Amino acid sequence: PLERTHPPRTGAGAAREETAMAQASAAPRTPSAPEDPWDRDRLVRYLEDRFACAASCRTAATLTARHCGTPAAEPAVLRALRCVEVCDSTARLLGAEPRLDPEDDELRFRLDWCRTTCLDCAAHCARLPGAEDAVAACRACAASCTRFLATLAAS
Known part of the structure; x- marks a missing residue:
C-alpha cells in the first residue's frame, strides 16, 4: 500500500485516484525481456537445419553400417566404422536439447x-x-x- 503524504481527497476525484492506484498495484509486472538476437525466421531455419542434419547423420550411420562394414571391403571398413561412430555421435548431440x-x-x-568423415567414407x-x-x-x-x-x- 502507498502511504499518503497529503490529506485524503474526497468526492469523485478520490474515487478515481483509488481506482487508478488499485489497478496499478493489481497489474502484473513482467520484467522486460532482454533483446533476443534470434528473430523468428532465423530460429525456424536453425531448428529445421539442426533436425535435418541429425536425421541425415542417423541415416548415414545406419546405411554405412549396413552396406560398407563388410569384411570383404577391408580398406574401407575402418573408414566406414569411423563414419558410423562420428555420424551417430553427431546425431545424438543434435537430437539433444539445444x-x-x-x-x-x-x-x-x-x-x-x-562432414569431412562422411565425404571420406563416401x-x-x-x-x-x-x-x-x-x-x-554420406554425401x-x-x-x-x-x-x-x-x-x-549467420547467427
Whole structure:
C-alpha cells in the first residue's frame, strides 16, 4: 500500500485516484525481456537445419553400417566404422536439447568433423558393390552438416 503524504481527497476525484492506484498495484509486472538476437525466421531455419542434419547423420550411420562394414571391403571398413561412430555421435548431440549443446566452437568442430568423415567414407565406399545407398547418405549428411554450419555462421 502507498502511504499518503497529503490529506485524503474526497468526492469523485478520490474515487478515481483509488481506482487508478488499485489497478496499478493489481497489474502484473513482467520484467522486460532482454533483446533476443534470434528473430523468428532465423530460429525456424536453425531448428529445421539442426533436425535435418541429425536425421541425415542417423541415416548415414545406419546405411554405412549396413552396406560398407563388410569384411570383404577391408580398406574401407575402418573408414566406414569411423563414419558410423562420428555420424551417430553427431546425431545424438543434435537430437539433444539445444541448451545442452557444447560451446559454439566445439559444435562447429563436430559438424565439420562429421562432414569431412562422411565425404571420406563416401569416396572409399563408392568402389564397393551395393554401397550406393550408403554413399548417397554420406554425401547427403555432408551437405546437411554444411548447411547447418552456414546457419550457425549467420547467427
